Amino acid sequence: MCGIVGLFLKNPDLRPQLGAHVATMLIGMTERGPDSAGIAVYHRPVAAGQCKLTVFHADPHYHWREIGGALGEAFDAEVDVEHKSNHAVITVAADEAAARAWIARHHPEVRVMGYGQLMEVYKDMGLPAEVARKYGLAAMEGSHAIGHTRMATESAVTTEHSHPFTAAPDMCLVHNGSLSNHNNLRRWLRRRGLEFETDNDSEVAARYFAYRLGEGASLAEALEAGLRDLDGFYTFTMGTRDGFAVLRDGIACKPAVLAETDDWVAMASEFRSLADLPGVEKAVIWEPVPAIVYTWSVQGTA
């Protein structure tokens, strides 16, 4: 069992409260996932030519400023480092892939949780309320966010095995369920040059979708390809630069509820997590149909 939440704000006036609403939604899914929790928040776009990396090291006193300084020297670029518990957000005027390669080469002990122009990823062990508090989720503004509360079944309870999983810039995936062909699919993707960081089945799904997107598939096409290639149980929610997508497997053992008003679109494993959203009493609420891809993207708001 796991819990998923996602909130996409259509009304920009609500953006200052994004984190507060998502924190309530995430905490609402505590019973479905008390082992670890994670969020991807889309906000604070960096300037053109810059990228931001959310990085993790288990030591909360890790020397992030020194690493930021060295990264700046290597790229002869300005670097901003924001330290939050055992995570840091590093903004650098450099190519994102080159910056990640530099970190992998010089600091292999550091894990890059997310990267891109907008997305920041925070994930950690513990109850959703603790994780939300540790990273100040309730104070975060933004256009949209995806969250996950994990009850582990397929692999260990660690920060690395927590969701969301990132496999492309500003892209992340959360998963409720378990895949049965992840080993096969991981080998298939490795042969095509992809690298994996964990033995987690959901990471395989994230990299699979990134691979399809990299081939030129649209978001909906990538997810539809997943219906053919992924075997197992899943409700997925994928965050992208300008929206999010939801997909359930055809058998649909894993739950999902969608709700929409003029101001927002929200997704959660259960209605409990939607019950306190503003105006929910007037929302259109429905269960996503199995094996149908749902996507939302709003041009010009992200």
Added chain:
Amino acid sequence: MIAVDLSETLVRELNGRLHALPPDTNERHWRILNPKGRHALAVGLSAPIEVEIDGHAGYYCAGMNKEATVVVNGHCGVGVAENIMSGEVRVRGNASQSAAASGQGGLVVIEGDASARCGISMKGVDIVVGGSVGHMSAFMAQSGHLVVCGNAGASLGDSIYEAVLYVQGTVESLGADCIEKEMTPAHRETLAGLLARAGIAADPKRFRRYGSARKLYNFHIDHADAY
């Protein structure tokens, strides 16, 4: 009318109060406020009371119901009225998966849509759905009636025994050993009665009937010795 506000009262406390009611109680009308999708609301009732839930309910609402009438003024999560024994459960909105699963008696009315596995393993309950049902509905249905005023998803009535299914709209596909059967005047009369009890206006003449072909292994007399 006794009102219980779940923003102030725990579900466990609410259910405890409902369970403690004797069959001849005078506290017959209850209204539950702020359910907010909480699970296990009004489960295990066994007195002839009326409980109205004002909002959306979570999982297993009114499960194991006996005698009571439970009305949900909203949607319901997984397993509403699962294993209902008697009484009536009415959902004014939609119901998620496995509505009325393994129900043994009573009436379950979903005024909106029900999703996958509606009436799975039903054992005598009557279910009337105002809208459509999802895939694998009435899987292994043993007895009782499932009335669907809209459409039915894939594999309707897979491995069905003696339950009777009435569908007004389209059936995406029939499950193993489920076939269409003749709609006789007696069936139309039964269906009219079910619709009347559910308070749903529909013309019985527009429905088709489905049930077991009785061809699966367990129906075959030559296999009787295996047990």
